[in-house]
Amino acid sequence: MYLFVFKCCANVSLPLINRIGLVVALHPWNTIIVVLLLVSACCVGLIRFEIEKDPLKLWVPPDSKYLETTRYILKHIGVGIRMQNVLIVAPNVLEPRILKRLVRLRNEVIATNGTNSTGSVVQWDDVCIKIPYVANAAVPLKDRRRRAITSNSTTSIFNDDDFADMFGETEKEVETNSDFDPSMDVNPAVYCKFLNSLRKGCYERNILDIWKYDEDWIGRLSLDDVIGYLKNTTHSPISGHEMDYSEMLGGVTKNIFGHITAAKALLMQWPTKVNYSEADSKKTGNLAGTESWVTLDGLAWEDGFLKTMNLLRDQIEDNETKVYFEAAKSFGDISEATMFQDTDKLIIGISVMFIYIQVVLSKFSWVELRISLGSVALLSVGLAFISACGICSILGISYGPVHASLPFLLMGLGVDDLFVMMACWREVKDKNLSIEQRIALMLKHAGASITVTSFTDVIAFLVGAFTILPSLQSFCLYAAVGVFMTYVYALTFLIAFFTLDEYRINARRNGVLPCIVHSEEKTEICCELNLMQKAIDKFYRKFVLTKPGKAIIIMTVIGISGYSLEGLLKLEQKFDKDWFIPKGTYLQDYIHNLKKYFPDSGYDGFVFTGQLNYTESLSKIYSLVEDMEERDHIFYDVKSWIKPFHAFVKKYCRKDFTTEKLSDYEWRFYLSKFLHGPSGGKYQANFRFKSDLKCGEPAPNITMAWIDFQFVQFDRRDIYVPAMHQIEEMIGMKNLTSGDGFSGVWARIFANWITDEVIDVEVIRNILLALLCVMICTFVVIIDIQTCFWIFVCVLLTLVNVCGFMQRWGLTVDLVFCIGLELAAGLCVDYAAHIGHTFLTYSDGDRNKRALDTVNHIAAAVLYGGGSTFLSFSMMAGSEAYTFQTFFKIFFLVIVFGLFHGVVFLPVILSLVGPGPYKSKSMDDVRGDDFGVELQPISANGKETVTRSNITNAQDAIDDCEIVKLST
Numbered sequence: 001m002y003l004f005v006f007k008c009c010a011n012v013s014l015p016l017i018n019r020i021g022l023v024v025a026l027h028p029w030n031t032i033i034v035v036l037l038l039v040s041a042c043c044v045g046l047i048r049f050e051i052e053k054d055p056l057k058l059w060v061p062p063d064s065k066y067l068e069t070t071r072y073i074l075k076h077i078g079v080g081i082r083m084q085n086v087l088i089v090a091p092n093v094l095e096p097r098i099l100k101r102l103v104r105l106r107n108e109v110i111a112t113n114g115t116n117s118t119g120s121v122v123q124w125d126d127v128c129i130k131i132p133y134v135a136n137a138a139v140p141l142k143d144r145r146r147r148a149i150t151s152n153s154t155t156s157i158f159n160d161d162d163f164a165d166m167f168g169e170t171e172k173e174v175e176t177n178s179d180f181d182p183s184m185d186v187n188p189a190v191y192c193k194f195l196n197s198l199r200k201g202c203y204e205r206n207i208l209d210i211w212k213y214d215e216d217w218i219g220r221l222s223l224d225d226v227i228g229y230l231k232n233t234t235h236s237p238i239s240g241h242e243m244d245y246s247e248m249l250g251g252v253t254k255n256i257f258g259h260i261t262a263a264k265a266l267l268m269q270w271p272t273k274v275n276y277s278e279a280d281s282k283k284t285g286n287l288a289g290t291e292s293w294v295t296l297d298g299l300a301w302e303d304g305f306l307k308t309m310n311l312l313r314d315q316i317e318d319n320e321t322k323v324y325f326e327a328a329k330s331f332g333d334i335s336e337a338t339m340f341q342d343t344d345k346l347i348i349g350i351s352v353m354f355i356y357i358q359v360v361l362s363k364f365s366w367v368e369l370r371i372s373l374g375s376v377a378l379l380s381v382g383l384a385f386i387s388a389c390g391i392c393s394i395l396g397i398s399y400g401p402v403h404a405s406l407p408f409l410l411m412g413l414g415v416d417d418l419f420v421m422m423a424c425w426r427e428v429k430d431k432n433l434s435i436e437q438r439i440a441l442m443l444k445h446a447g448a449s450i451t452v453t454s455f456t457d458v459i460a461f462l463v464g465a466f467t468i469l470p471s472l473q474s475f476c477l478y479a480a481v482g483v484f485m486t487y488v489y490a491l492t493f494l495i496a497f498f499t500l501d502e503y504r505i506n507a508r509r510n511g512v513l514p515c516i517v518h519s520e521e522k523t524e525i526c527c528e529l530n531l532m533q534k535a536i537d538k539f540y541r542k543f544v545l546t547k548p549g550k551a552i553i554i555m556t557v558i559g560i561s562g563y564s565l566e567g568l569l570k571l572e573q574k575f576d577k578d579w580f581i582p583k584g585t586y587l588q589d590y591i592h593n594l595k596k597y598f599p600d601s602g603y604d605g606f607v608f609t610g611q612l613n614y615t616e617s618l619s620k621i622y623s624l625v626e627d628m629e630e631r632d633h634i635f636y637d638v639k640s641w642i643k644p645f646h647a648f649v650k651k652y653c654r655k656d657f658t659t660e661k662l663s664d665y666e667w668r669f670y671l672s673k674f675l676h677g678p679s680g681g682k683y684q685a686n687f688r689f690k691s692d693l694k695c696g697e698p699a700p701n702i703t704m705a706w707i708d709f710q711f712v713q714f715d716r717r718d719i720y721v722p723a724m725h726q727i728e729e730m731i732g733m734k735n736l737t738s739g740d741g742f743s744g745v746w747a748r749i750f751a752n753w754i755t756d757e758v759i760d761v762e763v764i765r766n767i768l769l770a771l772l773c774v775m776i777c778t779f780v781v782i783i784d785i786q787t788c789f790w791i792f793v794c795v796l797l798t799l800v801n802v803c804g805f806m807q808r809w810g811l812t813v814d815l816v817f818c819i820g821l822e823l824a825a826g827l828c829v830d831y832a833a834h835i836g837h838t839f840l841t842y843s844d845g846d847r848n849k850r851a852l853d854t855v856n857h858i859a860a861a862v863l864y865g866g867g868s869t870f871l872s873f874s875m876m877a878g879s880e881a882y883t884f885q886t887f888f889k890i891f892f893l894v895i896v897f898g899l900f901h902g903v904v905f906l907p908v909i910l911s912l913v914g915p916g917p918y919k920s921k922s923m924d925d926v927r928g929d930d931f932g933v934e935l936q937p938i939s940a941n942g943k944e945t946v947t948r949s950n951i952t953n954a955q956d957a958i959d960d961c962e963i964v965k966l967s968t
Contacts, residue, residue, distance in 0.1 A: 017447035018440045020491055025436035028496035035493040039383050042390035049389060052398035052474070053285025055292065059815070060751050061468040061758070069744045073608055074276045074293070076704040078688060081129065082294060082328035084109075084270040084305050087593055090321040093249070093266040094230070096221045098321060102268070103208055103215040105312050105323075109270060110202070112308045114300030122300040127272040128202030134195065134240035134681055183677030184652045192695035195676060201238070205269040207245050209236050231259050241682040247637075250597030265597035270305075272328070274298055288401045289471070290580070291332030292748065302327040310586075324590040334587050335580040338881045349875035350378060353411060356871055360864050361422055362511070367518055369511025372504075373418075376497040380489040381407070381414040388482035392474075400471045402819055403478055405887050408876065409823060410482050412869030413457065413830075417490040419868065420834065421446045421498065423861035435502045439495065447491065449837050449858075452781045453830040454487035459777045460770040460826030467762050469755065472819055479823070532860045540855050540907070545848055550908045557905050560897075561797055564804025571807040573717050573760045575752055575814035582880035595713070600636050602711035603749040607731065609705050610742030615667050618657045620734040621707075622646055627730055628709060634723045640707040641683040648674045668698035675699070711747070721757050724750060755815055763818045770825040771795065778833055786915040787836040793909075794832040794901040799824065801897040802890065809889055816883050820890035827869070828894050831902030834862050839910050843917035851911035859903050866899045 024031045052058055060067050086105070090098055114122040182191055210233050211217045221229075236243045246252070251264030279293040294302075309325045316323050357374035385407055389399065424446035428438045461480035465473050510516035543549040581588045594601075607628075609621065625640045649655045649670050655662060662670070674680035675687070676695045684693065688704040714720035727745045736743035771792065779788045802824055811817060838858040842850040873891040876884035 017443050017451065017491065021443035021447065021495055022436055022440040024492055024495045025439040025499045028499045031492050031496040035383070035489060035496075039387055042387040045390035045392075045394035046386075047393075048396070049393040050398045051287060052400050052470075053287065053289055053291070054281040055285075055289050055751065057398075058289040058400055058471045059469070059755060061754065062470060063468070064754055065744075066746075066750050066754050069608075069746055072610075072742060073704070073746055076610065076688060077706075078276060080274045080276060080293065081271045082274050082292075082298060082302075084272065084302065084327045085325060085590070085594075086268045086309065087324040087590060087597070088266045088268070088316075088321065089264060089324065089593055089597065091264065092223075092262045094226050094260075094263055095223060096218055096226060099208060099211075099221075099226065100215055100218050101316055101321075102266070103213050103218060105316055106204075106206060106208055106213060106268065108308055108312055109305065110204075112301065112304040114297075114302070114304035116296045116300040118296075120297075122297045122304070124202065124270075124301065127298055127301045129271045129273050129685070130200040131203045131239060131241065131685070132195070132198050132681065133201045133238060134198055134678060181648075181652060181677050181679065183673045188696040192676070195695050203239070203271055205243075205248060205267075205271070207248050207266060207268075209238055209243065210245060212237055227259070227261055235678070239682075240678060242679065265593070267594075267598070272298055272301065286332045286336040288332065288336040288580075290335045290401075290577075291329065294329065299329060302329045306330070322593075324586070324593050326587050326590045330587045330590075331577070331581065334582070334585055338580065338582055338879075349408065349411070349872055352875075353415060353868065353871055354378060356868060357415060357418070360419060366510050366512070366516075367505055367508055370501065371511050372514075373497060373501045377415055377418045377494060378411065380493050381410045381486060383493065384414065384482055384485035384489055385410055387485045388478055391481050391485075392478050395477075397474055397477050399478070400474045402471055402475050402816070402883060405876075405884065406475070406478060406482055408872045408887075409479065410486050412865075412872040413454075413483060413827075414486045414490065415868040415872075416453075416830065416865030417450050417486070418494065419861045419864040420449050420858070421490075421494075423858060425498075427857060435499060435506070439499060439502075443491070443495070445838070445841060448781060449834050450487065450490060452778055452833045452837060454483060454490075455781070456774040456777050456829045456833065457483045457826035458487075459773040460822065460829075463769040463773050464766050464822040464825075466769070467766060468758065469762065469815065469818075472762075472815065472822070475819055476822060483826075532863070533856070536859050536863075537852075537856055540852055540859075544904060544908060545852055545911055550912065553904060553908045557797065557901070561800060564801040567804030567807035568800055571803055572812055573756055573814070574715075574812035575756050575759075577752060579882040600712055602636055602713045603747055605709050605711060605727070605745060605747035605749075607707040607709070607727075607745050608743065609702075609736060611701065611703055612736055612743070614702065615662050615664055617736050618642070618662065618667070619659075620736055622658050624730060624734050625707060628727070631726075632712075634712065634726060636710040636712045638707065638709040640709075641680070641686050641705070642707065644679055644683070645671070645674050648677070648679055665698060668700075671699040672697060711749075717753075717756050720753055724753050759815060759818055760813050763813060763821060766818075767799065767821060767825055770822065771799075774825065774829050778829065782833070782837050782840065784836075784840055784915050786913075787840060787910075790906060790909050791829065791832040791836045794898075794906050795825070795829050797905075798828040798894065798897045798901050802828075802893040805893050805897075806889065811886060811889060816886045817890070820887050823887075824890060824894040827891075828898035828902075831862050831866060831898045832906050833902075834858050834865075835902055835906050836910070839907075839914060840918050847914045848911045850917065851907045851914065854910070855903065855907050859907075862903055863899065866895045870895050 056067060056070060060070075086109075088098070088102060093099075110124045112124060116122055186194075206213075207230070208218075210229050211221075230245055233245065234242060246260055248267045248269075249260060249263035249265065250267065252260050253262040255261050274294050276293055278295045281291070281293070284294050284296060284299055285291045305327050306325075306329075309323075313323045313325070354374055357377060358370060361370040361374065362368055388406075392399075421442060424442045425438070428441050433441070458480045461476045461483065464476035465480065467473050467476070504511075504514055508518045510518060544553060578588075578591055581591065607624070609617070621640075621642050625638060625642055628635050628638045646657065649657060649662075652673075653666075653670055655666070655670075657667075672693065672695070675684050675693065686706055686708070687693070687699075687702060689700040690703055691700040693699055711720070711723065714723065724745075724747075731743055731745055734743075774795070775788055775792050778791055779785065782788055782791075799821070802821070806817070835854060835858060839850060839854045842853045844850070844853070869891065873888050876888040879885060879888075
């Protein structure tokens with residue numbers, strides 16, 4: 001069986017590459033035209049090119065419950081909220097002088113305008129959340145009167161007779177009635193008429209609301225006055241709704257009675273609405289896929305908000321007072337800008353790579369300059385990237401944000417192929433052969449090495465595509481197609497220009513200006529240091545391949561592997577979206593201070609219930625909220641409508657629905673009263689009904705209701721993932737399945753937590769599958785079990801080292817790590833595969849000599865290839881983007897350990913226990929007449945000619961060589 005597979009590969013696969021090389025060399029211009037036509041055909045697919053901007057389609061597994069819940073909620077909830085925040089930090093933000101300045105800040109914010117894409121002006125009133133201002137009806141008269149007198153505002157609009165008509169009581173009786181609630185105690189017709197006449201205003205969360213944003217009033221206050229108002233005010237004087245102003249203060253100091261006396265931070269918030277039916281991620285999303293649902297008007301006003309705050313910050317701040325802020329769009333804007341602001345680094349990287357190619361390939365002669373060949377090598381990478389985009393677009397695969405690193409990857413791999421070709425070209429020493437024949441012989445060896453490395457990379461990426469993470473799947477498919485097209489263009493487009501460049505050299509034409517023909521004297525190389533080759537020969541001959549050297553290398557591998565294994569065992573899974581925010585940005589400053597002064601406040605969450613039979617479910621929902629409040633290690637704050645509603649019904653209706661079931665009419669009647677009263681009016685925002693909710697009428701059927709809560713701050717996966725599942729289990733245990741049966745918990749952060757939960761399993765599975773497939777692919781081409789085994793060992797050790805040192809470098813397992821390791825699995829096999837395959841082609845001498853001949857022949861090309869890959873990713877080192885920083889660290893480790901194991905450790909192992917060589921014929925024995933081709937002299941245009949009638953004979957002669965020995 002082994003011999004059969006060997007014959008198939010030796011007599012079919014490799015000769016096919018040789019034949020391709022011979023045909024391309026004989027028809028370079030035809031090949032170039034065909035390749036350009038192929039690229040043009042691929043470009044047709046760009047008509048369907050689509051950049052995916054929807055975060056749900058990028059970062060969330062398509063079959064996850066979270067995605068299903070999100071779509072259900074978006075369909076039924078209709079309108080959502082986006083929050084704009086300003087954080088003020090000072091020694092004591094409650095000082096009146098600071099509050100007075102903040103009034104001006106607030107007034108400037110609500111006066112902000114934005115301009116949308118249609119040119120329309122968007123004002124605060126257009127995007128704010130509107131709520132009914134029920135202050136005159138919601139606040140007991142005595143409280144309303146006291147505030148009116150204190151604030152010197154307008155007095156009551158009603159007299160005693162008015163109150164007698166409305167309440168059936170005099171003003172004095174109302175003042176003494178502590179249980180007074182107008183929604184229950186006032187004639188419904190009169191009350192609803194009065195309530196409907198009240199204006200609606202924009203909702204804000206701001207401590208300045210206590211003084212109605214009156215700068216003069218605040219200016220007359222003392223610090224004790226401020227503290228007193230903060231302690232005694234429980235309802236908004238403007239809206240009339242219940243408010244807890246202490247929640248807006250951070251870094252608080254309290255007296256022995258638990259009352260706030262000072263605070264170091266003050267949070268002001270402006271919620272804006274988002275109509276989910278109008279939100280279109282294709283129009284409002286960003287290229288990083290980090291913008292949540294928003295309308296064009298919302299984005300326009302948020303742009304204006306950010307411009308306003310940038311101006312106000314300088315006006316408000318002093319030596320003690322600092323201003324930090326964020327808009328809902330801030331994270332999306334900054335993450336996108338950070339990810340795509342490094343386009344210039346790609347241009348710099350291409351320039352540096354071009355210079356590097358010239359240093360490696362060119363010699364010190366005007367004729368030997370490889371300007372055109374180096375340019376074409378980079379061009380072929382660009383063509384491969386464009387072709388990959390076209391092909392994947394035809395297949396309906398969208399382009400994602402992490403794909404921005406793909407050009408860097410392809411550039412490193414494409415240049416690596418050129419270096420291997422050049423190393424093999426310089427070993428084809430028989431000058432009696434035509435250029436076409438020498439290129440065919442070059443591909444006899446180089447083609448096999450390139451095929452091994454390219455197809456192992458393709459297989460690794462295809463395996464990586466079998467993932468539940470959409471963005472990773474898309475990237476792997478793009479990378480697989482890109483690497484394959486790079487390989488195709490290397491064997492065609494690059495070889496065609498390689499042939500033409502050799503024609504130029506033989507014609508002694510200038511490498512910069514081909515129209516200039518040099519004399520034979522001027523074509524001589526002024527110097528040829530070849531320092532790399534000399535250093536390699538000396539290093540291996542004098543150290544690596546000596547007995548002490550081998551012992552040191554093996555012990556070093558064992559030591560590094562042990563150290564890496566310890567780090568690998570400590571490697572933890574962790575991801576924080578704030579890592580995508582660079583240091584020094586206004587958003588990073590805001591997040592840092594928010595966590596500092598509000599350390600317990602975590603991510604927002606919501607418990608949703610759909611079209612349930614609420615008369616049966618009220619007690620269950622109430623019990624759920626009580627259970628959540630008891631788990632203060634998970635939930636920081638729970639704001640439910642169910643407990644205030646329970647207190648309302650129990651107080652005014654003498655009913656307890658936790659122990660007795662309400663009738664359907666009672667439930668609807670009480671809920672309507674509650675939502676139109678002072679204690680429950682603010683909870684109207686927590687309900688969606690099938691029809692309009694009307695004062696004085698029973699509430700219609702509920703389509704969606706929800707309870708707000710916040711998680712505490714979590715910093716480890718083993719805490720927040722169980723917390724996510726615990727709230728899911730708590731809801732499940734309540735068996736809220738009546739009606740449509742929908743009930744569930746949702747939080748935006750769940751998208752990250754779900755990915756965190758499965759990412760380590762995805763990494764392990766994909767890496768193991770990639771290793772298996774890579775080894776199978778390597779064996780098919782190399783056809784030697786022992787060599788493939790040692791290549792596998794090198795790859796495995798490299799991955800262990802990379803993971804171990806990543807832990808030492810402070811990195812964790814996340815989506816970026818997963819993508820980087822997918823790339824590493826395919827890339828690190830390249831170095832070992834080149835060495836292992838070349839070792840099998842040498843037959844002279846013992847294992848030690850064959851190992852020395854191997855490194856003298858191919859090690860320089862492998863090192864140059866590793867250098868090119870490093871250069872292509874080194875441009876990411878200075879990037880502020882977390883993605884690019886992580887990629888650089890991963891590839892730096894892959895290149896260092898991949899080269900060490902492939903170029904140093906593997907030759908040592910092969911020199912000790914390496915397999916025997918392929919059956920081969922020495923290159924020195926290959927002569928021109930072996931090809932059955934009559935060699936022609938060089939013509940005037942510098943081309944050697946080969947008669948077409950002898951092409952078949954030439955190929956047959958090459959095939960007879962089988963796997964040639966490329967001697968040094």
